[in-house]
Amino acid sequence: MNWLLSKVEELSGENLYACYQCGKCSAGCPMVNEMDLLPNQVILLVIRGDESVVDTKTPWVCAQCYQCGVRCPKNVDITKIMEALRLIKLRQNIDHIKLEKVKKNLPQIALVSATRKYTG
Amino acid sequence: MKMVRIYIMGKEYRVPEGLTIMKAMEYAGYRYIRGSGCRAGFCGACATVYRKEGEYKLHADLACQTTVEDGMYLVQLPFTPANKAIYDLEKIRVDDKTLVNFYPEIARCVSCNTCTKACPQELDVMDYIQASLRGDVAKAAELSFDCIQCGLCAMRCPAEIAHYHVAQLARRLYGKYIAPRAKHLEKRVKEIEEGKFDKDMKKMMKMSIEELRKLYNARDIEPEEEV
Amino acid sequence: MQPVNILGDKMEIAYYPGCTLKTNAKEFEETAIKVFEKLGVRLKEINKWYCCGTVYSLATDNLMYRLAAIRNLIRAKEEGYDKLVTLCSICYNTLKQTNLMAKEDEDAMYKINSFMDEEPDYDGSVEVLHPLQILNEMMDEVKAKVKKPLDKKYAAYYGCLLLRPKEVAIDEYENPSVMERLIEALGGSAVDFPLKNECCGSYNVACNKEAVIDANYRIITNARKNGAEAIVTSCPLCHFNLKEIQKEVKKAYPDFVGLPVYYFTEIMAMAFGVKK
Ligand code: SF4
Ligand code: SF4
Ligand code: SF4
Ligand code: SF4
Ligand code: FES
Numbered sequence: 153m154n155w156l157l158s159k160v161e162e163l164s165g166e167n168l169y170a171c172y173q174c175g176k177c178s179a180g181c182p183m184v185n186e187m188d189l190l191p192n193q194v195i196l197l198v199i200r201g202d203e204s205v206v207d208t209k210t211p212w213v214c215a216q217c218y219q220c221g222v223r224c225p226k227n228v229d230i231t232k233i234m235e236a237l238r239l240i241k242l243r244q245n246i247d248h249i250k251l252e253k254v255k256k257n258l259p260q261i262a263l264v265s266a267t268r269k270y271t272g
Numbered sequence: 273m274k275m276v277r278i279y280i281m282g283k284e285y286r287v288p289e290g291l292t293i294m295k296a297m298e299y300a301g302y303r304y305i306r307g308s309g310c311r312a313g314f315c316g317a318c319a320t321v322y323r324k325e326g327e328y329k330l331h332a333d334l335a336c337q338t339t340v341e342d343g344m345y346l347v348q349l350p351f352t353p354a355n356k357a358i359y360d361l362e363k364i365r366v367d368d369k370t371l372v373n374f375y376p377e378i379a380r381c382v383s384c385n386t387c388t389k390a391c392p393q394e395l396d397v398m399d400y401i402q403a404s405l406r407g408d409v410a411k412a413a414e415l416s417f418d419c420i421q422c423g424l425c426a427m428r429c430p431a432e433i434a435h436y437h438v439a440q441l442a443r444r445l446y447g448k449y450i451a452p453r454a455k456h457l458e459k460r461v462k463e464i465e466e467g468k469f470d471k472d473m474k475k476m477m478k479m480s481i482e483e484l485r486k487l488y489n490a491r492d493i494e495p496e497e498e499v
Numbered sequence: 500m501q502p503v504n505i506l507g508d509k510m511e512i513a514y515y516p517g518c519t520l521k522t523n524a525k526e527f528e529e530t531a532i533k534v535f536e537k538l539g540v541r542l543k544e545i546n547k548w549y550c551c552g553t554v555y556s557l558a559t560d561n562l563m564y565r566l567a568a569i570r571n572l573i574r575a576k577e578e579g580y581d582k583l584v585t586l587c588s589i590c591y592n593t594l595k596q597t598n599l600m601a602k603e604d605e606d607a608m609y610k611i612n613s614f615m616d617e618e619p620d621y622d623g624s625v626e627v628l629h630p631l632q633i634l635n636e637m638m639d640e641v642k643a644k645v646k647k648p649l650d651k652k653y654a655a656y657y658g659c660l661l662l663r664p665k666e667v668a669i670d671e672y673e674n675p676s677v678m679e680r681l682i683e684a685l686g687g688s689a690v691d692f693p694l695k696n697e698c699c700g701s702y703n704v705a706c707n708k709e710a711v712i713d714a715n716y717r718i719i720t721n722a723r724k725n726g727a728e729a730i731v732t733s734c735p736l737c738h739f740n741l742k743e744i745q746k747e748v749k750k751a752y753p754d755f756v757g758l759p760v761y762y763f764t765e766i767m768a769m770a771f772g773v774k775k
Contacts, residue, residue, distance in 0.1 A: 162559070164557070182698040185713060186709070213707055215710075217697075221663070222672060235556075235557035235558055239558055259519050259522060259524070259735060260518035261517070261518065261523075261735050262704050262705050265554045265589070269702055
């Protein structure tokens with residue numbers, strides 16, 4: 153197993169090989185227009201060990217809405233896989249945003265969420 | 273004289289029982305050029321961390337206030353790097369976003385409570401950060417009132433928050449915009465400006481140290497006025 | 500009055516506000532407390548609470564982000580409650596998922612309890628509820644309290660976190676109806692629309708606003724095309740993303756026509772004739 157796949161499986165607790173590439177996750181994803189890689193393609197690339205996946209926009213625009221996960225016929229929770237991909241970066245101490253630059257006066261709920269998903 | 277073993281940055285020393293960490297370090301031959309100020313628990317300059325033998329706890333305290341114990345491993349943490357936001361108190365407004373706008377990192381607090389455990393002043397540090405996050409400036413000011421800015425909380429925080437700067441801004445905002453104005457203070461400032469004390473001041477400036485000391489010792493201590 | 504099963508025999512429940520209910524969403528809290536009082540249910544704010552951390556951490560090994568939620572549950576328990584209610588959908592989701600973990604994951608709880616050595620151990624015994632689950636059982640009482648029946652067409656917007664993951668869903672996760680029933684009970688007419696459980700873009704608003712602008716356009720336009728004259732929600736972040744940025748949506752999409760956005764407790768207050 154390549155390191156990327158084993159890392160993603162370890163962080164997410166999901167079995168990526170269960171996916172049969174039906175595309176239902178991507179069909180229902182509300183953020184898909186903003187993504188450069190479809191959620192089902194993310195799975196494929198991780199299985200192939202293609203590390204470029206951690207540098208795509210997709211995991212960062214994922215809004216953790218759980219839609220893909222509840223709809224997947226194979227019970228693959230992509231929500232968790234997206235989190236794993238974010239964490240691979242964040243845990244190398246590479247933040248996705250600079251908190252000082254974030255727009256002021258956001259509601260607390262938005263700011264706290266952003267710190268949780270975009271800073272390590 | 274009973275002696276105890278302590279370890280300063282890993283090196284063993286024997287020092288008399290009953291000394292403060294600060295005195296013990298001096299006894300051991302260290303000289304404070306920085307990291308010491310009031311020697312009375314007020315200035316916050318002498319932050320120290322230590323462990324005791326057979327305990328996983330990392331203690332944080334003031335060197336001038338803590339007595340050495342046998343088997344203490346310690347180091348001074350005289351300074352915590354932290355950015356202070358730049359603001360003009362006259363121009364900023366106080367609302368439920370002021371603190372979080374200047375210090376957005378408080379949104380990273382995970383409520384681990386490490387800061388509270390580290391605080392030598394026994395403040396509810398986590399609680400004042402949480403109050404700050406939800407924009408409760410008055411509560412943050414009240415809970416942090418006794419903060420001496422030693423920096424120990426900030427050194428321990430996994431969210432990389434500089435608590436004491438947040439708290440200081442909260443207290444400044446509280447003092448300027450929220451707390452009721454102290455009437456006696458306003459009155460006194462006016463009197464000073466009107467020159468009511470100029471004559472006495474001039475007189476005192478000519479006095480000898482001895483005379484001044486006498487005057488000081490004989491001063492009236494005013495009872496606190498109700499605000 | 501009939502006992503409300505979900506509340507047991509008590510008519511008082513511990514209430515966890517969350518940061519945004521004290522800031523941007525004050526009107527949500529104020530109206531909620533008032534309308535529940537009208538219904539005979541007291542939401543009692545717990546004395547001490549901490550930011551729940553919003554979005555639940557999904558990494559198998561991140562227990563740090565669950566500490567705050569556990570502490571809140573401990574506070575409620577300490578104050579003698581076995582049930583805790585929270586208005587914000589995200590707080591609800593985080594507290595609920597964390598409590599499930601507390602009930603099911605012994606290993607994780609061993610670590611958390613050992614780490615929080617200053618706290619009593621927690622075992623998952625405080626049930627986390629959303630007010631809509633309580634209202635679900637009180638529709639007749641709601642009807643009885645209506646003084647000024649609503650006269651608009653409202654689209655109930657659920658978003659994600661009241662419904663997903665399935666384990667924490669307050670209703671049918673693909674086709675919820677509790678808010679629609681509430682709207683009807685208040686005299687309004689409920690409009691069904693396909694995007695009622697689609698995400699508003701959430702925290703993307705902090706650094707990728709275009710995503711939220713697009714989501715806003717899609718959701719509001721979809722509701723409007725189905726006849727809605729206003730949107731009803733239960734999440735302060737949905738509320739912000741749907742309401743506060745409508746001007747920017749209009750700039751990006753000139754054909755966009757906005758809609759007013761309310762918390763479900765606000766329309767209850769209107770119908771009950773409760774002053775803000
Ligand atoms: S819905 Fe499930 S099985 Fe289908 S492509 Fe997505 S992850 Fe794979
Ligand atoms: S959780 Fe992320 S990837 Fe899945 S549907 Fe929602 S936005 Fe898309
Ligand atoms: S709050 Fe922090 S800086 Fe202030 S006294 Fe306590 S530990 Fe020191
Ligand atoms: S140490 Fe930092 S993260 Fe932990 S409770 Fe204190 S402020 Fe929050
Ligand atoms: S030297 Fe001032 S507090 Fe210790």
